[in-house]
Amino acid sequence: MKHLLLIQNNVDTWNELPTSEIEGIMRAHAAVQQELRATGEFVEAHELGEEAKFVRNGAGTYSVTDGPFIETKEIVAGYYIVDCADMGRAVEIAAKFGEARLWPIEVRRIDP
Numbered sequence: 001m002k003h004l005l006l007i008q009n010n011v012d013t014w015n016e017l018p019t020s021e022i023e024g025i026m027r028a029h030a031a032v033q034q035e036l037r038a039t040g041e042f043v044e045a046h047e048l049g050e051e052a053k054f055v056r057n058g059a060g061t062y063s064v065t066d067g068p069f070i071e072t073k074e075i076v077a078g079y080y081i082v083d084c085a086d087m088g089r090a091v092e093i094a095a096k097f098g099e100a101r102l103w104p105i106e107v108r109r110i111d112p
Contacts, residue, residue, distance in 0.1 A: 002043065002083050003090035006106040007099050009077035011050060025098030032096050036082060041093070043081040050075055074103060081110070 014022075029045075036042035052067035052075070077099075084090055087109060094105040 001086060002081055002110040003087065004106075004108045004110055005080040005082065005090065005094045005097075006076050006108070007078045007080075007097060008074045008103040008106070009099065010073050010103065011075065012073060013102065021098075028096060028098040032080075032093065035096075036080075036093070041082045041084045041089075043083050045078065045080040047078040048076055 033042060033045065054065045054067045056063050056065075080093075082090060082093055084093065087107065090107045090109075094100060094107050097105055099105065
């Protein structure tokens with residue numbers, strides 16, 4: 001069963017982290033990826049850029065606004081897609097990310 005793990009970030013907070021903590025977070029990602037590749041659960045993972053656009057369509061015309069939403073400083077910084085047994089296992093994987101100590105990791109099942 002595939003799951004999407006959305007990793008949030010606050011750019012201001014990230015930029016204030018000590019280098020050692022950032023390196024620890026990156027080492028955790030490498031370890032998680034190694035584990036997931038070994039178990040066959042890894043599908044893909046990518047970092048996302050900070051820039052986002054929100055597109056709305058109505059009455060035959062569309063509008064574009066910059067994102068993320070103005071009222072939040074958090075962005076979706078990256079994602080993993082994992083293919084694992086169930087939601088419980090996906091949550092267990094998400095808890096291994098260093099960012100989970102700083103921001104929530106959203107876990108969603110991908111419906112077939």
